[in-house]
Amino acid sequence: MVKPIQISNTLSLKRFSFLSFLFFLSGAAGLILQVVWMYRLGLIFGNSSYATSATLAAFFLGLAIGGWFLGNASSKFKRPLSAYGFVEIGIALTALLLIPGIAFYETHYASIVTFIDGDRNLLTFFKFIFSIVLLLFPTVLMGGTFPILAQYIGKEKHQLASKGTFLYAVNTLGAASGAFFAGFFLLSKFGVNSTYYFAIILVGSIGVIAIIIDRLTVRNKRTSSITEKLGTTTSIKKLVNIPSPYNINYVQFLILTFSSGLLALSAETIWTRMFAQVLQNSIYSFSAILVVFLFALGFGGLLSHKLVKTSLKPKSVLLILLSIGAIAVGTTPLIFYYLTNGLEYLAPTASWFNYLLSVFKLSFLVVFFPTVIIGAIFPFLLKAAPILDQAPGKFVGKLVLFNSIGSTIGPVIAGFILLDAIGISMSIKTVALFYGVIALYIAFTFNTKRLKCWLFLPIVSIIAIVTLTSPPIVRLEKGEKILKLWQSSDGIVSIVETNKNIQMRLDNFYVLGDSKSILVEQMQGYIPLLIHPSPKNILFLGMGTGITAGASLSHNVERVVVVELVSNVIPAAKHYFSPWTNNLFNDNRVEIIEDDARNFLLGSTEKFDVIIGDLFTPWHAGTGSLYTIEHFRQAKAHLKKKGVFAQWLPLYQLTPESFEIICKTFAAVFPEVTLWRGDFSESRASIALIGHEKGIKLNQEVLKKNISNVISSVGNTDNSTNHMMGLFYLGNLNALKNRFSNATINNDNFRTVEFKAPILSQQANAGKDTYIIKQELYKLFTTLNTTLPANKDPYLSNLPQREIKYVEIGLKYFRYLQFINKGKENEANTILSQIHLLDPDFLKTKEETP
Structure with missing residues (x-):
């Protein structure tokens, strides 16, 4: 007979390591699901920026609801790890609803368009509602995974801060891995359907393994009583602020939680448009940028994990992260312009492998450092937050709620307001300034004796951002001038004049006519x-x-x-x-x-x-x-x-x-x-x-x-x-x-x-x-x-034959022009003689063209 594993109240390192690996896989599977959702919904909603934003908004809205609802409920779970396992299984099962849901949409969409008389605004609203309905169940469950695991690992605040930041980091690194394998291997090798079913099976397997581990674990009576007490008493206590001047208050906590999602996703949206000015803009290029962004967020989580273990004051750490993040984000347009040699097309003659290396290298040099810094802010709130007397799951659920709401709003504001109104460079400046302003707001809450010292860093960051010059966003060759340009989440449309020719371009290098x-x-x-x-x-x-x-x-x-x-x-x-x-x-x-x-x-x-x-x-x-x-x-x-x-x-x-x-x-x-x-x-x-x-x-x-x-x-x-x-x-x-x-x-x-x-x-x-x-x-x-x-x-x-002969004349005329362009007069005249045998009147002089 196999003896059950006995554990103490403190989660063992071995079991936590395995749990972290499961959460890594969960992040990878979740991102693969999201990639497939975006692709499949892009086909039926359209690849317009509005349809994409509607899908993203529905995704993050589901995470927000899940974080809030399951976070509150997690404090009542006697076996949080089993609950986590059932949630993962639920994600797998509800993800299957996408298949009949899309079939229903495709069947009835034309009727809906007819009913609303093709109104574009109503159609966008309808797509948003349908996205919510289609993705609601799996995304709500996704939003609850972190709060439930927090309830399992965070019996004390220092445990939650230490282990929670690490779980967040490995989950995000898993998402980066999922983005990499989906974009560069799974979809191309196995197709969309097989990739989707693979992700569903992986999610379901994670859930089953979590339940098995929990069933093999039997807590002693003392641990059980502590868990039950936590579930019945801490869940009803009110939020209280830490009186220490070194921690943020509740209002600051909400602002930082919301803004960390809003500003990070806004920056990512704008950076993607910025990179589109020099890239091939294939699915691989965008996948590379996403992988680097998620990878950097994961490292931001690891940085946060290290910071929570130090004796540094939480408020000081946040102010430093916000100030450095502001400068790092604000300088990305200039760094990008310099590294691309004035918006040159990236690696135009490189091999495919070297081209991808160039994309990854450029992405790392431009966005990795600022994303690591701003990516450390959200998980660090596990330590800096003022909440003491609240169940870990409920607290983390609140974090997920406000962060996901910010993540919902950020891409919409960046894509449809900022880019349209002020363009790429100024939009990035705006995001950076908000980081600086929040840092300044935090600085004003320091003790008056140290206020001048702490005001210095955010003020310097704000001044630096304001005084930065904005680089050009359209590359012009000698003799070219811009007549007008438009910027939006769809790209940069420019009208360029050169040698009495007017040219329409999209994203610098795509000539539309x-x-x-x-x-x-x-x-x-x-x-x-x-x-x-x-x-x-x-x-x-x-x-x-x-x-x-x-x-x-x-x-x-x-x-x-x-x-x-x-x-x-x-x-x-x-x-x-x-x-x-x-x-x-x-x-x-x-x-x-x-x-x-x-x-x-x-x-x-x-x-x-x-x-x-x-x-x-x-x-x-x-x-x-x-x-x-x-x-x-x-x-x-x-x-x-x-x-x-x-x-x-x-x-x-x-x-x-x-x-x-x-x-x-x-x-x-x-x-x-x-x-x-x-x-x-x-x-x-x-x-x-x-x-x-x-x-x-x-x-x-x-x-x-x-x-x-x-x-x-x-x-x-x-x-x-x-x-x-x-x-x-x-x-x-x-x-x-x-x-x-x-x-x-x-x-x-x-x-x-x-x-x-x-x-x-x-x-x-x-x-x-x-x-x-x-x-x-x-x-x-x-x-x-x-x-x-x-x-x-x-x-x-x-x-009639007199018309059919022009097919052969067309081929010979093409050959004739080839020789003319190469300066081969004799060969051209030979072809011209052959043409005149078919039609003596065709091309009477070399200058004439049909």
Whole structure:
């Protein structure tokens, strides 16, 4: 017979170490769950900053409720460790509610949108409420884990301060580990669903182990009586303030608890936007920043653990942490600007491994130290708090309550008020100043004899922050000037002028369009509409400059819907690109909607003749969902009979492997797929995958009618019978089936594009892979032309031969331009001679272009 373990009132080191390991795993599993929640809800709520904030707010609100409710209840638990185990099991079980909850949302969302007539504010409110309902049970239980464990370990205040700070630290370090493994391994290797179930099983296992340990432990009668007394007497005692001048009072305790969550999460929100100005902005980049932030918070907990063991006065420690934290946070924009050499793109030609090292290095150098300092404030309150006669669980529950409320409000204030109103640098200054002001407030409560001494540090920190200069937030090259910029949680949208060209940028390095590319952007709107029999209702997923959407107004359209995710892109396009948008912003047929593309489709019941997907950067976080089979199916469901869906692809941002994944995914939804070019560039080529119904063929009369509409709309009276549309036709996707037969299909579970494209892109930057440009591009075009020639392509079978020949001319013309750009006149003239054999009148002079 196995004898039960006998323990004393003091928790044994061995058992506490094992408990700490369980709480480490709990932090890791909890963060993995949160990552999956953010991803899954991002798909159905939309990847807009409002939807993300609604989800985060619901998460922290649940933690706050759980901290308060279970913290109060914990003092009545006779076996807190078993209670903790059951709470962890409860988290696992209630996390399963996400699956039917999302299915319910997707089924009824369109009805809700119709009911509230698409009101965006009401929709945001509805998403917030639904987030709360969906995440309430698991997050409430999560919020109760720390208070319940505090009840188990903290029979005396010094025990709670010492062991509580250590538990907080290991839990946060566990969360950092969870963020690392989820972002860099689990999701890409095993998919979203398997990762989610793994986290659920891990949480449930932690609960079971905790219960088993508690059942194997039998306290002696004396320990039991102490526990019972604590549960019945201390839970009803009132809060009292420590009279000592070295401790904070109750009001200060509440302010610090609330502000530590509010300011830390505000800083993290702003830092993320700051880093977006120089990073690839893939899921890996954001994961790296999150890992470093959580890792630093964990070390802040360890620093706090060391501080509570010293004889330093709590109020003095807090004042020093607040003052140093204020300066450390306030200087991060200048440090960031210096380390990035004036906002240069980070490690543009580095290998993937070295690029990640650069991201982690930059994150550590900029945010690690300030986060360690400000991260030590919250757990140190376990020692500095004035509460003596209250059960440990109830006390820690109050800490979790006010800290989580602050964490709920902080990102909202930072993302939707500060960034919009004063920008990145001033927002960070504001956060830093609040740390300094709180330090000053604490200093004024010191003994008058030492007041001058303690006022010095916060005053110096405030003066230093106020006098710091704010570095530029947009990098400009020689000859460039900013016409205007907008800042928000969506990013920095800037209008930059150079050499009489007006360019729209997002986060410094993402060009959304420019005035010199007007013809290319117009063609991206023209081509899908030209091949449709009667394009009346058009949907654009993504707007950019608005030039592409404006091109549709040259047709006899009845309704044009334009969906744009980044809110400030809309006023930027309206103010600076209206001359080239064909009256897009004043035409009564046009409706411009600020929304996520997938979320709009989910909530709409409208069907369209033509849907056009913009050039989405494949490695950008969130855009990978716009290349999934689920998105393509959703777009197809919104097409009318004979409708077409065109997805434009930036080949200069795609490697062959990424391109093949997207092609295979697209072909899995649309039975007939054709490829079209929007330009003849060899270094910045854009092509469209256009999905059709099975058996659809290109109609000569339709082309002539639609081209006639476009020509007449621009005042051209050319009555030429040849439309030369074949110049822009690349071929049938069936010609590439062997090429992408081994590619994987990109879906919401295995986000292959989102996880592979950043790696492949960086490898191409480092010269270890290649984008589809120049010779790789010509190779692609040649494969299409030779594997399934235009005269055998069933899609072109209704066209006369005089038009089909322009497909071959298009390939030769592309080759001709390649030789011209390389200065190879003889080779270019040879190609030109071949072109003239097909059409003697084509390109009569070298300067002419079609």
